[in-house]
Amino acid sequence: MDTDALKRMAAEAALDYIQPGMVVGVGTGSTSNHFIDALGRAKISVEGYVPSSIGTAERLKSLGLRVLDLNDTGDIPVYVDGADEIDPHFRLIKGGGGALTREKIVASAARRFVCIADHSKDHAKLGSFPLPVEVLPFARSFVARQLVKLGGNPSLRNSFTSDNGNVILDVVGLDLSDPVAMESKINSIPGVLDNGIFALRRADVVLLGSPEGVIRRS
Numbered sequence: 001m002d003t004d005a006l007k008r009m010a011a012e013a014a015l016d017y018i019q020p021g022m023v024v025g026v027g028t029g030s031t032s033n034h035f036i037d038a039l040g041r042a043k044i045s046v047e048g049y050v051p052s053s054i055g056t057a058e059r060l061k062s063l064g065l066r067v068l069d070l071n072d073t074g075d076i077p078v079y080v081d082g083a084d085e086i087d088p089h090f091r092l093i094k095g096g097g098g099a100l101t102r103e104k105i106v107a108s109a110a111r112r113f114v115c116i117a118d119h120s121k122d123h124a125k126l127g128s129f130p131l132p133v134e135v136l137p138f139a140r141s142f143v144a145r146q147l148v149k150l151g152g153n154p155s156l157r158n159s160f161t162s163d164n165g166n167v168i169l170d171v172v173g174l175d176l177s178d179p180v181a182m183e184s185k186i187n188s189i190p191g192v193l194d195n196g197i198f199a200l201r202r203a204d205v206v207l208l209g210s211p212e213g214v215i216r217r218s
């Protein structure tokens with residue numbers, strides 16, 4: 001089975017967590033796109049969807065699904081999103097698609113975070129995938145120097161501006177053996193909006209598409 005089919009399998013399994021009347025947070029990326037398409041087919045009578053990016057909002061709208069503003073909802077019962085890496089404690093690296101800041105906000109507003117991915121995202125520890133860090137353009141060079149002091153090797157993501165008007169530094173070489181500490185340390189650098197470590201708000205449920213079927217962990 002190809003990777004895309006495994007992503008679709010995980011995304012379709014996430015429908016089990018959606019109940020009529022809910023407000024549902026929706027992630028960004030190719031796996032989340034499969035989830036949106038599954039929602040379009042399932043036609044569950046939810047209250048609406050809070051998107052984590054402009055792209056996700058547009059895809060939801062194109063399928064006639066009701067998009068809500070996070071400022072108009074209370075806490076969200078469930079958030080469904082993909083990941084670039086998942087560790088055994090459900091801590092994640094996200095932001096391959098550059099939507100990490102809004103993704104973390106919606107995930108943090110959610111009572112349950114269901115992470116959907118193909119099984120290649122399952123790792124014994126975090127750190128193979130370059131860590132995305134969203135940075136105010138004004139602070140790019142300063143933040144890059146601070147990331148070097150933390151042991152990282154940052155590179156500017158080419159021709160990319162986030163939905164919030166910012167740049168992304170992709171950082172390799174950081175020691176992520178204590179993901180909570182590194183998440184906080186990077187976010188304390190002035191000019192950083194957020195980084196792609198999801199350890200303070202990790203996933204609650206992980207659904208992995210694999211050739212043997214969907215692996216469910218909670």
Ligand code: 5RP
Pocket residue numbers: 027028029030031032081082083084093094095096097098099100103
């Ligand atoms: C976007 C993300 C995505 O969830 C992550 O990059 C996984 O993407 P895909 O589902 O395309 O493999 O964090 O910012």
